[in-house]
Amino acid sequence: VQANLVILPRDLAHDFLRFAQANPRPCPVLAVSEAGSPQFPSLGEDLDIRTDLPRYRIWRHGELVEEPHDISHAWRSDLVSFALGCSFSFEEALLQADVPLRHIARGLGVPMYRTSIQTQRAGRFHGPVVVSMRPLKPADAIRAVQITGRLPAVHGAPIHLGYPEQIGIADLAKPDYGHALPLEPGELPVFWACGVTPQAAIAAAGIPFAITHAPGYMLVTDLKNAQLAV
Amino acid sequence: VQANLVILPRDLAHDFLRFAQANPRPCPVLAVSEAGSPQFPSLGEDLDIRTDLPRYRIWRHGELVEEPHDISHAWRSDLVSFALGCSFSFEEALLQADVPLRHIARGLGVPMYRTSIQTQRAGRFHGPVVVSMRPLKPADAIRAVQITGRLPAVHGAPIHLGYPEQIGIADLAKPDYGHALPLEPGELPVFWACGVTPQAAIAAAGIPFAITHAPGYMLVTDLKNAQLAV
Numbered sequence: 001v002q003a004n005l006v007i008l009p010r011d012l013a014h015d016f017l018r019f020a021q022a023n024p025r026p027c028p029v030l031a032v033s034e035a036g037s038p039q040f041p042s043l044g045e046d047l048d049i050r051t052d053l054p055r056y057r058i059w060r061h062g063e064l065v066e067e068p069h070d071i072s073h074a075w076r077s078d079l080v081s082f083a084l085g086c087s088f089s090f091e092e093a094l095l096q097a098d099v100p101l102r103h104i105a106r107g108l109g110v111p112m113y114r115t116s117i118q119t120q121r122a123g124r125f126h127g128p129v130v131v132s133m134r135p136l137k138p139a140d141a142i143r144a145v146q147i148t149g150r151l152p153a154v155h156g157a158p159i160h161l162g163y164p165e166q167i168g169i170a171d172l173a174k175p176d177y178g179h180a181l182p183l184e185p186g187e188l189p190v191f192w193a194c195g196v197t198p199q200a201a202i203a204a205a206g207i208p209f210a211i212t213h214a215p216g217y218m219l220v221t222d223l224k225n226a227q228l229a230v
Numbered sequence: 231v232q233a234n235l236v237i238l239p240r241d242l243a244h245d246f247l248r249f250a251q252a253n254p255r256p257c258p259v260l261a262v263s264e265a266g267s268p269q270f271p272s273l274g275e276d277l278d279i280r281t282d283l284p285r286y287r288i289w290r291h292g293e294l295v296e297e298p299h300d301i302s303h304a305w306r307s308d309l310v311s312f313a314l315g316c317s318f319s320f321e322e323a324l325l326q327a328d329v330p331l332r333h334i335a336r337g338l339g340v341p342m343y344r345t346s347i348q349t350q351r352a353g354r355f356h357g358p359v360v361v362s363m364r365p366l367k368p369a370d371a372i373r374a375v376q377i378t379g380r381l382p383a384v385h386g387a388p389i390h391l392g393y394p395e396q397i398g399i400a401d402l403a404k405p406d407y408g409h410a411l412p413l414e415p416g417e418l419p420v421f422w423a424c425g426v427t428p429q430a431a432i433a434a435a436g437i438p439f440a441i442t443h444a445p446g447y448m449l450v451t452d453l454k455n456a457q458l459a460v
Contacts, residue, residue, distance in 0.1 A: 138392045145375040146387055157376055162368045162392060162418050188392050 001154075001225055002218035003030055003043070003083040004195030005053060006202075007071075007211035010035045013080035015123025019201065020082065022120035026129050026197035028085035028153050030221075036077040043221040049081050055217035057199070062206035071211055079211075084195050085154035086218055087132055089225040093147050099140045103181050109216050110134065111175035112194050116168025117159070119201060127204030131159065131191040133172065135183045141190050148192065153228045160191040167191065177215050231384075231455055232448035233260055233273070233313040234425030235283060236432075237301075237441040240265045243310035245353025249431065250312065252350035256359050256427035258315035258383050260451075266307040273451040279311050285447035287429070292436035301441055309441075314425050315384035316448055317362055319455040323377050329370045333411050339446050340364065341405035342424050346398025347389070349431060357434030361389065361421040363402065365413045371420050378422065383458045390421040397421065407445050 008016050013035070020027035031040040038049040050072045058066040058074055068074075087110070091101055103110045110132045117129040136144055141161055149157035160167050172189060173180045177196055183189060202210045213219060238246050243265070250257035261270040268279040280302045288296040288304055298304075317340070321331055333340045340362045347359040366374055371391055379387035390397050402419060403410045407426055413419060432440045443449060 138390050138396065142375050142388050142391065145372050146379045149376045149379070158372050160368050161372065163416055166368065166416055186393055186396055 001221045001223035001228065002086045002088045003221055004086050005213040005219050006082040006084065006198045007079050009209055010078045010080055012207065015125055016082065019122035019125035022122050025156055025159055025193035026195065028155060030083040030085055030153065033081040035080050038075065040083055043083055043223060045222065050075050053213050053217055053219055055214035057212045057214050059202050059207065059210040061208055062203045067214055074211060083219055086195050087155055087192060088218065089154035089228055090148045090151050092225045093151060094144055097143060097147055099136065099144050101134055108181065109178035111179060111181050112177035112196055113169045114176050114200055119197065124205045124207065125201045127201040130194040130197040130200050132194045133189050133191050135181060135187040136190050137187055141188050144190060150229045152230060155192050158190050158192050161188050164189055231451045231453035231458065232316045232318045233451055234316050235443040235449050236312040236314065236428045237309050239439055240308045240310055242437065245355055246312065249352035249355035252352050255386055255389055255423035256349065256425065258385060260313040260315055260383065263311040265310050268305065270313055273313055273453060275452065280305050283443050283447055283449055285444035287442045287444050289432050289437065289440040291438055292433045297444055304441060313449055316425050317385055317422060318448065319384040319458060320378045320381050322455045323381060324374055327373060327377055329366065329374050331364055338411065339408035341409060341411050342407035342426055343399045344406050344430055349427065354435045354437065355431045357431040360424040360427040360430050362424045363419050363421050365411060365417040366420050367417055371418050374420060380459045382460060385422050388420050388422050392418050394419055
């Protein structure tokens, strides 16, 4: 299991946890740390949140200010860390079921879009739901709904398919994150809620201080994806 | 639980059961009778297959020859009856989940189409998969895949959505059975395998003698739909 990471000062942690609880599709919580502890005992024995990820993002007042490979220099005793489920887990399940994923075949980052769907606000946290998009043939889209629906800990079933304009995406060729991925004839664009949503909320809310993973540079845990299925 | 009905002479019964086993999406078997017995003990205590349905179809050499309200006159001691799952069951589950079904709201029969998808042949039985179509908004289509996916005894998840031409349907306005149902803007046509498929096989194979329900005039059993979920 790989995970999205969000790190916040203790005084914002409860509101963020309420935000995640209210928005479980983009923000499925796998673990919450003790304040000041750089560990997730339930996710891995010798895990160190400060150094284990290959790339981080440091945010000040909602602005991305740094993308370091280590956050030891920015660590504080009041920081609470959140590990959130990631689509890499359901992608493993899709590939095992022979549902082809073009962005993986091409070695590209999955295209992600800010949508017109708003998250449920909690305290200062609000903003658009961010989605990832995978182009699939109709029968594969149906299988993908069934397979990912059994995996609510890693975003669950898609939240939309077929009509990008209905969720405020004007141009599939211009993702807000990741790489563009053209649809082939007879394919449907299928959209899943995405763990980059908290980063959009941190930016929208102008949160004074936060650290996240950099998109695509995830926390690798000791859990197996197969353990997540309900 | 309501059910599709297929009645065949004993010498065709094994091939039909193989056909159903090989094509579980259109032909999910709920019960098979003893030869000559007009009962399904597992589906209802005082059920009589010869009189309980409101309308039947009698087929000779693949041709529909009669649509009686009672088949006592055509009953034979070598007849084997098959009860097959029906979409009426999953429609109850969809309505309980607030997934709107336009054909029900309008009091129409669901539109059904012969497709270019072929069933797996077994003995003499072969022919096209027949599908039913329900127009749904994308988020409802996703919910419908999840809900009906848990109900394999009554056709399970859709087999297609979005592009009718990919499964050989040239014109949605011209169903082969039932009533036409126009799509509204932003809706997707969602297609489920249909229990009328055996009737298409009986016609395609020119089966010498068969009795079925008339489309929409089902066997009503003592089971509850909620018992079917996996």
